[in-house]
Amino acid sequence: MKLIINLIQLLLLLNTAIHTSSLFFTKTKKDNNYHLIAAKYHPEMPMNIRKILEEVGDNPVIKxxxxxxxxxxxxxxFLNIVSLWKFNNKQLELGYDEIYHNYLLITIQNDKSPKVLQQIFGGEKDTLGSMVYKLEKAHRVRLLKPVFPTEFVDIYDIPLTSNKTFTLNRLITTASNIDKHFYTYDAGNNNMCQTFVENIVDLNGLTPNILDNSTQIALKPQDAKALVATLGSRSDIVKYITDLGGKIDKLVFDHKIKWKKPIKKEFTLFGDMHIKTVDETVHNNTNEVLLKSNADTIVENVDDVFNAVVALEEDDKKKKQKQSIIIIIGIIILILMISLAAMFTYFIWKKRKGLDQRIKKESVNNAIIESKSDSSLSTNMNTIAN
Structure with missing residues (x-):
């Protein structure tokens, strides 16, 4: 019985070890040799985006x-009323016919997506399925499927780099680890949707691919700082509104995320990539990337960023494989231990059963012997009496 109790304790200890190892691997996903945080694990990333990146984040980007x-x-x-129409005057002065909200339409390969048009018009069966996501920043970073027809009216192609395979995870992870304002919104300091989009394009090395002049003009951010400054002492109202919207959004949709102040992060250095101030280098390399929202910094080589993000993905895959191996080994050991426990229990039961049968047989034999002895004694007594 004591051996069985010890065996049960060993099984419980093994189960605890497996559970602990699972927690360890889950918590260390953010830690790697490249000092990067995958976007799908970043605490400031909205929960719905994390889920999308987990599901389709590794699908190749088509367009x-x-x-x-x-x-x-x-x-x-509203801005004109608050600024007493100074906002409109500044807009005309800067030559802006409209104030735009910029975003990226990212088409990814998705074989599971319904090919409705293909089925209706009898398209080829080997046509790749695809899905479009809209990546933007309002009060928070957002990644969702576009629903309004107007979102497809004023669009410009961003050519991809032919020798690189881009994914949502790679695009967003690259930008979020270098752009120190990736998760914040402050139009008064030119940190808004337009600079957000431009930084993603820049940091992923796509700017040199843009040869179309109209696309270059559309990508260039408007001077939001000058426009917001027309509000005077009330210029902070824009930031207050966006901050409030971000907090409400986080409270409503990310209630599972613990409320805590994120670690203050400026720029992350990793691998052999170097970040220098503008006055330390000259922009004579087409592969250099200027962070437009942070004009005092440049990244010398975007290939270093891309390679580091790819290495991060490989590191994450290895950790998941190790976790799977540990779990499988644990399950096998658990099955073996249960089998041994069952065999041991059966052996004890069989041995006790044999012992009981032998004791019973001996008892019967003793009873027979005693009966014969009593019978013999009775016969002798009768003989003596006669």
Missing amino acids: IQLGRTPVEAILIL
Whole structure:
């Protein structure tokens, strides 16, 4: 019995070890030799985006397009009223016919997506399925499927680099680890949707691919800082509104994320990549990337960034494989231990059963012997009596 109790304790200890190892691997996904944090594990990334990146984040990107729509007229009217129409005057002075909201339309390969048009028009069966996601920044970073037809009106192609395979995870992880304002919004300091889009394009090395002049113009951010400055002492109201919207969004949709202040992060250095100030180097390399929202820094080689993100993915895959191996080995050991326990229990039961049968047989034999002895004694007594 004591051996069985010890065996049960060993099984419980093994189960605890497996559970602990699982927690260890889950918590260390953010830690790697390249000092990067995958976007799908970043605490500031909205929960719905994390889920999308987990599901389709590694699917190859087929196409990237810059999209833009005019800012809502009601918002422009509000800014004009607050600024006593100085906002409109500054807009005309800067030569902006419209104030735009920029975003990226990213088409990814997705074989599971319904090929409705293909089935209706009898397209080829080997046509790849695809899905379009809209990546933007309003009060928070957002990744969702576009639903309004106007989102496909004013769009510009961003040519991909032929020798690189881009994915949503790679595009977003690259930008989020270098752009120190990736998760924040402050139009008063030119940190808004337009600089957000431009930085993603820049940091992934796609800017040199853009040869079309109209695309280059559309990608260039408008001077939001100068426009917001027309509000004077009320210029902070824009940031207050966006901050409030971000907090409400986080409270409603990310209630599972613990509320805590994120670690203050400027720039992350990894691998052999170097980041220098503008006055330390000259922009004579087409492969250099200027962070437009942080004009005092440049990345010398975007290939270093891309390679580091790819290495991060490989490291994550290895950790998952190790976790799977440990779990499988643990299950096998658990099955073996249960089998041994069952065999041991059966052996004890069989041995006790044999012992009981032998004791019973001996008892019967003793009873027979005693019966014969009593019978013999009775016969002798009768003989003596006679």
